[in-house]
Amino acid sequence: MVEDEVVKIVYKHVEKQFPMDCSTCNHHFASLKEYLEYTSPTGKPISYDAERGDWKPLKPFGTFSLRTCQCGTTLSLSSHGMRLATLWRLLQWLRKESSSRKINMREVMDDIRKKINDQALRQKEAEPNSQINRTE
Ligand SMILES: [Zn+2]
Numbered sequence: 001m002v003e004d005e006v007v008k009i010v011y012k013h014v015e016k017q018f019p020m021d022c023s024t025c026n027h028h029f030a031s032l033k034e035y036l037e038y039t040s041p042t043g044k045p046i047s048y049d050a051e052r053g054d055w056k057p058l059k060p061f062g063t064f065s066l067r068t069c070q071c072g073t074t075l076s077l078s079s080h081g082m083r084l085a086t087l088w089r090l091l092q093w094l095r096k097e098s099s100s101r102k103i104n105m106r107e108v109m110d111d112i113r114k115k116i117n118d119q120a121l122r123q124k125e126a127e128p129n130s131q132i133n134r135t136e
Helices: 003-015 032-038 084-100 105-122
Strands: 063-068 074-078
Touching: 003 084, 003 105, 032 105, 063 105, 084 105
Parallel strands: none
Antiparallel strands: 063 074
16 A cells, blocks of 8 residues: 555545534534634544554544644544444554654654645635636
């Protein structure tokens, strides 16, 4: 598995968690882009299974990426709902990548998260006429 593949798989999984609402202020996030624009990052992603050295968890504790809503609530995106076989492949990749690059696993996941966030933020809003209607 190569990094691009990892980014693609995780991106798809994360997108499925939207739309989402903040549990405290009920702010509605229609997409990952809106979520990223309204919240601020909190630490690096963490895989509780990887931290425990469990690379094939049957009942995964999960991998979490946290952000803080403008109301102060901590929100998370997680690996919950991902197929076990897929999760295991990602954990194996994470393990290898972290040892070959000699960096912490959380660092590796942070790189992946940055790539996903960049892609999400580059997505244009669906406004096909905005260019045509512009008057100058
Ligand atoms: Zn909130």
